[in-house]
Amino acid sequence: FFFILLSFSITSSAFRWRCHQDDAENIREIFSELNLTLTQDCCRIHDAFQCDPNTSRVYSVRLAYFDHAEKIPDAIGKMTNIQYLDIHKMPNLRTEIPSFIANLVNLKMFSITWTNVSGTIPDWLHKLTNLESITFSFNNLSGSIPAFLAEVPRMTSIALDRNRFTGSIPESFGRFRNSLPTIKLGYNMLSGAIPRSLGAVDFNEIDLQHNDLTGDPSHLFNNRSKSTWFLDLSRNLFEFDMSNVVFPTRNLERIDLSHNMIWGSIPDQILEDTKLNFLNVSYNRLCGKIPQGGRLQEFGASSYMHNRCLCGQPVSA
Template sequence: MEDNELDFSPLVCVHLLAAKFAFIFLHVGFAFIAVLDGYLSTNALEGVLLSNIGQLVNLTRLDISSNKLHGSIPQSLWNLVNLGSLDLSNNSFNGLIPESLGQHVNMYHLDISSNKLDGIKFMEKGSRLIMPYLNLWYLNLSHNQISGSLPKYIGHIMPSLGDLYLGNNLLNGSIPISLCQSKFFTIDLSNNNLSGEIPNCWEDNQRLYEINLSSNKLEGTFPSSFGSLSSLLWLHLNNNSLKGELPGSLTNLKQLMILDLGDNQLSGNIPSSWTTYTFPSLHILRLRKNMLSGSIPSQICQLKLLKVLDLSLNKLEGSIPWCIGNLQGMTLGKSSYKVNGKQPHKLIAKAPSSVSINVPAPPGLWSNQDVTEVMKGMELEYTKILELVVNMDLSHNNLVGFIPNEITWLTGLHGLNLSKNQLKGEIPQMIGDMKSLESLDMSHNHLSGTIPNSMPYLTSLGHLNLSHNNLSGPIPKDNQFLTFNDPSIYAYNPYLCGSPLPNMCHTGEISHGTPESKGDEDDNEVEKVLFYFVIAVGFATGLWGFIGTLWLKKNWRHAYFRWVEDVADKIYVAFVIKVAKIKKKMMRNHVH
């Protein structure tokens, strides 16, 4: 065998030999071996795919995904006219997807994702070569290097197609209007170079449950017709250049679980009409990095199932609503992934009647989703465990006032970021109840008071930042705080003391050196000023009251001065007599 040919393992040889024998047995009358399956995935197969694979004409399903195969896809592979399901994903195939792909009239599942393919001939040819795919319901060409624009009639040329995955390629141009009129379950065009406006012609087809147009160059306003997609579960429009205000009401999206509009240029207020009646199933609301203004509406507290609330990097003002503790999806024991009391429906695609095998269900609903959140000071992309993430990020706004104590009711929160606002007052004393916290950032605010005694009980806490505040007193030395040895997390709190800061705590330091004692000193200064002011007023009143009386009463003045002269004479006489006696005594002592 040549080096560039596929080196089959014994198990693979058994499969291939069985396929060949089955082809022979068909001529002898063994009709029960008319359908053969080839499962060769995740076997560390290397090399190129043999060209004689096209001789296995009776194969109905071939899965050689997650191997180390490279080179081009053999033309002979497309001679397997009975093939219904083909999975070549997670390899290193390159070149073009061959034109002969259009010969597979029985194909219903095609996955060539995560390769190095750079073109699709059947798309370049238009609808003529795709029309035979009347039964294709799943097409995944994502994570390749496919360039060019989307066919104008892509929404019509594969009438049975349910799931279209073209994300993470190099596609450009605009989004065809035909996508609005398609009957797809899933449309994923994320991470491409698509531009222009999103068509505003979406129709309620009762089956579209995911639209992912994230990370493109799309512009314009939010399409109002999205509100008619009653079956929509996931909507990702993040990382584009969308402008304008958020839609006031999307009252028909009762099943929406993810609304990701982050990293755009949206402006205006967060609609107060977004309540539990609008989004009874919403789990993730991500409006991060826009130009939203106004306050956080209290109606947002009605989103009972909300698990991720990201309003960071906007221009929001006002205070944090006290009702924030009512978000039951962020509370241990009260969270639920159910929609209206039922589990989200899973769409099970059935194979065409002409195919005699069952088609596997699409991948799990949550497992296909990804959302980027800042946690522990880093941007993390959550995919497989997204349904388990519970995070609140209100950072980089202009929020004022106190941190509501009710926020400590959110015992299921993994991350809480309130940094870079104008919050004041103390850290809630009951913050130790938030046992699930792994990341806490309250830096760059005007918080004061001491670090609560309950905070060391946050035993899951792995990231903490309290810098740039006015906190005071000793840093706790118990439990999790023993691991926080980086002084930067406490920096710019001039009245904090203790390890790992250089200024150590001393007896009486809290009462004399803290902002509170400084306030007491200020009060004492005021009292002193008032005291001396009263003395001065009393002295002036008494002095000038006496002098004024003497000035007005002549007889009193004469009597007063006579009394003063008499007293002065008495003092003078007494002084002279005393001095004379002292001199006489001194002379006697001298003579003696």
């Protein structure tokens, strides 16, 4: 229906184009680069553009499902008023992140997902000081994760999952300037220990699954008062004693520690987490009796299987 919308012709001679003239011209260029023709007011193409109701300036651009596109249209670099840029499901994009994005000084949210964009995260990204969120998931980006990302003044969310990043998590990720940041770095090739500095941050979400991370990560969450609701450290090489870990109990809903080398026992304190709706500690080296109560028995035996000597329901009667 998106392409039907783009090709819809305006037949009324009384129709007044609302889109700001400068934006309209830039969007015509974008459409031309995508081998399309702009046939209606860009402010009415709600799937792709959002306009300020007072100024009619375009503040949000979303280009999605253009399977034939081989690059991000250059004309986007002229739209310096936009605050949100979302490039999604364009599988033939194989270029690096284009440098003209550096012109978009008002950008708050920058997302490129499900493409084949490659190369490294560009250094000029730190110049976009209004950025609050970057999402570069499901691409072919590589290299190391730049230390400057967490130091962008307003940054609260960094999602780089499902790429080919290598190296370690930057120590600077312990210096977010805003509260409750989110980091999603899963499905990469990251290695090394998690810097101690990250233990000082009250993260909203932590997703580090499917990497080659090592050491003891418990400083990330070993604090009853933290606000973390999502914690996924599965399929790494983590080693620590779980027995004396104190889990956050205010908001934690999901814990996945499976496929590591964690030993000790599951602490009774986890029963205090009344919001917990997912737990998986399978494929570790845990022993002892599974705490009885709360929802721990509802998660099923598969959440506890392939440990050294866990016992009690739901593993055994």
